[in-house]
Amino acid sequence: MSAPMLEMRGISKTFGAVTALSNVSLRLEAGSVLGLIGDNAAGKSTLMKILAGALRPDSGEILLDGAPVNFAHPIAARDAGIEMIYQDFALVPELTVTQNIFLGREITRSIAGLRVLDRSTMNARSEEMFAALGLRVPAVTLPVQALSGGQQQAVAIARATGFAARLVIMDEPTANLGAPAIARVRETITRLKNAGVAVIIISHRLEDIFAVGDRFMVMKQGHLVGDRNVDDTDNADLVEMIVTGVDARAARDPVADPT
Amino acid sequence: MTHAKTTPTSRAAAPFLDMRKAAVFLVRYGMFIALALWMLAMSLTSEHFLTSTNLLNVARQAAPIVIIGVGMTFVMATAGIDLSVGSLVALVSVLTAAWLVAGLPPLLVIAMVILVGVMLGALNGAIITLGVPAFVVTLAALTSFRGVGFVISEGRAVPISDPIFAFIGRGDVLGINTPLIIAAVVVVVGWFVLNRTRFGLYALATGGREEAARVMGLAITKIKIAVYAITGGLAALAGVVISARLSNGSPNAGMMLELEVIAAVVLGGTSLFGGRATIAGTVVGALLINFVRNGLNLHGVNPYWVQVVTGVILVLAVLMNTVLNRRAEAWARANPEDDREVRK
Known part of the structure; x- marks a missing residue:
């Protein structure tokens, strides 16, 4: 069997005396959509920040296509095609749409040996991104703080999907959004999946994952509790795992391989 | 992608939008x-104001403020502040005189004091990135830098009579004062x-929303240390200019200069909270402060009133910079159509 696109093995992370993650492993195939669910402080965001290079694990390893990778830095993860859409979008309000999209990977040109920001190329590229995504903002040269919440989300989506992403992580993508914006997020996820991009969704809203996802993973207090296919589970089953932290099926049938 | 909005509501609101634009323009370029x-009023009321001697004189007085202000603009872009620049000017002034007296070549002295400024600025920045508020770190530096200056000089001013320094402080190129030329170069490079x-x-991103800059992988720590190091270096350069102009090295140089610099930067429209910064604004702020002082002096106003x-100008400027600016921009963007999600 060929190696999965992404594998995280035995990831552990502590913050002082608090164990945020304890020996968590995860596998993900290209073009699959995984819902990562669990109560607050279950370790979902920490696990994803490690994957996105924003945090470093104490132990464990990450493999892409079977090859170990080491993300010392969010830029390293982004260069490997792993993008994250943060719950607050992680946009700088004073910077323009284009500046936010290219933040950390600006296009520069050389003038007399000086590296100068190539603003016109970046503006043109970000307009192309929005056109390709079917998303709209009033102008790519406007500061992000002049945009509505839905438009800011469009900027975050464009940034995460506009650079040949292989895996997009979404942290609570539908929290605090109206129905049209939620539909747009689901559309984006489906489009990414069809393009062979893997998606991990951290969400409290199970219905989003039932709608567009393939698999659930349930976490509680830094441990991986259970793993379900979308068509093989229901709300009650998942909620029970989230609350009790016990996989009832595995407990009933200990011989069964949970993967 | 820019797309024109031609719905009936936006047409009806057009004059209103123009008013909004005007308000934003007024606050931004106030x-x-x-x-x-002010310059128009002074030109009409004082025959001495609009003379090249007076204008160049004021510009030369503003030069050290502009030089340091460029650095301070970067610091404030990252949502920081540096209160130590005036004291650094004093320390540099003392060191310059002492090293010249010791017989070191003047150009080497200039390079050495600028290096001192960069290193002390970097030290400020390094402590700030450990998590100590910039206000506290640089306030401590404010007292200690000048203190070191007093220790080294034993409180005495030492004359500087080197010809290179005379050129830097009082010379000119084609009739333009050297301090003015130095400030102009700093402004162009800074812009x-x-x-x-x-x-x-990255400096703007750090100040705008540090957490966003961090998760996008920007090297926040290096950026912060760099802006304080740059400001330290520029404060040292201003220290050289001031010492050269006064022809002496004194631990009393640059007294209260940090407040004038911060006033100039804030007057110019750089946000106290980071993320928004303008070099041109800083130049205008520095000129405004100096021209106000000059105009009042020409009219024989008691110098204490000038302070x-x-x-008062500083408070008004901060009011404009923070409260009014936020309201005007919020008002300008309060376009109900923006939030309407149109789906086909």
């Missing part, structure tokens, strides 16, 4: 307008770095 009006390079953009007026 200081440019204020400077122009370029802030608006056209990654470093400037009061400077303080």
Whole structure:
């Protein structure tokens, strides 16, 4: 069997005396959509920040296509095609749409040996991104703080999907959004999946994952509790795992391989 | 993608939008307008104001403020502040005189004091990135830098009589004072770095929303240390200019200069909370402060009142910079159509 696109093995992370993650492993195939669910402080965001290079694990390893990778830095993860859409979008309000999209990977040109920001190329590229995504903002040269919440989300989506992403992580993508914006997020996820991009969704809203996802993973207090296919589970089953932290099926049938 | 909105509602609201634009324009460029009006008023009321001698003189007085202000603009872009620049000027002034007296070549002395400024600025920045508020770190530096200056000089001013320093302080190139030329070069380079390079953009991003800059992988710590190091270096350069102009090295140099610099930067429209910064604004702010002082002096106003007026202008500028600016921009963007999600 060929190696999965992404594998995280035995990831552990502590913050002082608090164990945020304890020996968590995860596998993900290209073009699959995984819902990562669990109560607050279950370790979902920490696990994803490690994957996105924003945090470093104490132990464990990450493999892409079977090859170990080491993300010392969010830029390293982004260069490997792993993008994250943060719950607050992680946009700088004073910077323009284009500046936010290219933040950390600006296009520069050389003038007399000086590296100068190539603003016109970046503006043109970000307009192309929005056109390709079917998303709209009033102008790519406007500061992000002049945009509505839905438009800011469009900027975050464009940034995460506009650079040949292989895996997009979404942290609570539908929290605090109206129905049209939620539909747009689901559309984006489906489009990414069809393009062979893997998606991990951290969400409290199970219905989003039932709608567009393939698999659930349930976490509680830094441990991986259970793993379900979308068509093989229901709300009650998942909620029970989230609350009790016990996989009832595995407990009933200990011989069964949970993967 | 820009797409025109031609719905009936936006047409009806057009005059209203123009008013909004005007309000935003007024708040954003208020200081440019204020400077122009003040200069017009002074030209009409004083025959001595609009003379090249007076204008160049004021510009030369503003030069050290502009030089340090460029650095301070970067610091404030990252949502920081540096209160130690005036004391650094004093320390540099003392060191310059002492090293010249010791017989070191003047150009080497200049290089050495600028290096001292960069290193002390970097030290400030390094402590700030450990998590100590910039206000506290640089306030401590404010007292200690000048203190070291007093220790080294034993409180005495030492004359500087080197010809190179005479040129820097009082010389001119084609009739333009040397301090003015130095300030102009600093402004052009500063404008370029802030608006056209990654470093400037990253400084703004750091100040705008540090957490976003961090998760996008920007090297926040290095950026912060760098802006304080740059400001330290520029404060040292200003220290050289001031010492050269006064022809002495004194631990009393640059007294209260940090407040004038911060006033100039804030007057110019750079946000106290980071993320928004303008070099041109800083130049205008520095000129405004100096021209107000000059105009009042020409009219024989008691110099103590001049200090009061400077303080009032600063408060008004901060009011404009924070409260009014936020309201005007919020008002300008309060377009109900923006939030309407149209789906086909």
